Amino acid sequence: MDTGADEWSSRLGFILASIGSAVGIGNIWRFSTIVGQNGGGAYLIPYLCAVFLVGLPMMILEMQAGHRLRAQVVQAFHAARSPLRHAGWVVCILVTGIIGYYLVVTGWTLAYVVFSLSGTRELFGVFTASFAPIISFLASAAICGAVISFGVRKGIERITTLLVPAIFVILAGMVLIAVQLPGFAAGVSYFLTPDFSVLADPLIWGAAIGQVFFSLSVGYGALLTYGSYFRSGGEIPRSAAIVTAADLLVAILAGLVIFPIVFSYGLEPAAGPELAFTTLPLAFALMPWGSVIAVVFFTLLFFAAMSSAISFLEVPTVTLASMARMTRRRAAVIMTFVVSLIGLPAALSYSAYPLRIGGVPVLDLMDETFGTFGLSVSGLLIAVTFSWFVDPEVIWGDTAKSSFLMRLVIPLCRYVIPAALVIAIVFRAASWVLTAG
């Protein structure tokens, strides 16, 4: 039976699929939002430290665990210690919760591709109040499920080898346009000038770690699952370094596009989550060739979102397929249905039936609980399980002896990452208790 025991055709296929997972709306939409809200370049130092001290080692650990144990998330936890399989299920459940709202935002990008193609200038508020977000959300979920049902090589690899190069080409073209804008220098200096005074603020560091995890797709088991399809050959640390560099490059290039546009057209850099959907379309409407640029920009967002959403959905799908011994196709259909149900309240939360809990839109609540808090919890479970409860020889093999980098990576995974995540969890829980009280 085909339960998904498929593998990448080559190391390049593995790297491109992992870049597809990492490069997503997190790099373009969430990153520029967080940079804008945290004072521009101030945020970059904690971000860069978090990428290299926390994000990259965690990515190496996850890929290496999947590669060496050759197992999806629950089986990999089970292989560490049998009772730890429950922790594997927790990771799967958290990931499933995240996909629900991630696909809603993916749907927004799809809808904006359609609007910009048809020349409609849809205001974000008008769009979200209609039924269009629900249709575009369900369409995105269906596309994602369809890709996954074709398997690792024929589905995921085939689509990501098309989308990832397209993302880089589109982004490079947009940078060339941004360079010619009058606000390029102002945008770049806002984006890249570091401010050392904020380094003492622990909240900035917490936000940076959270964003790095989200952006690099680590802590959710997605790259562990992708690592398990990388059977032949080693070189995981180098592959992870390439994926990390590509992810960072896209985030920086996206900033070099977005902030010059914002400054050239007198817009607000700290506009928040609506930056991409409300603020930038204002600029597109004023730019020469703006309607073409809008199509290109939203296509970029859609491609990036889709290749990430696929990696999210792969985690529970392959788990279901192997645990329930069903075909990948059937598991993909079931999981697409499940995430469609889970995401529906999030898709409705900005609509004419604004679903809110305690005054907060469900989508924001899901981002906070699954995307931010849940991510720290699942990241902690992965970091602790695979660096403490599995014989290092099993996870690392010869790589551990091979280089200075590896001698650094293992202690970072054992001590620094769990400590940082525990602090992040405690801070977050404390802020909830304080705001509730």
Ligand code: PFF
């Ligand atoms: N890294 C993706 C982004 O930056 O948008 C989000 C993501 C996708 C996180 C898949 C985790 C994951 F498993």
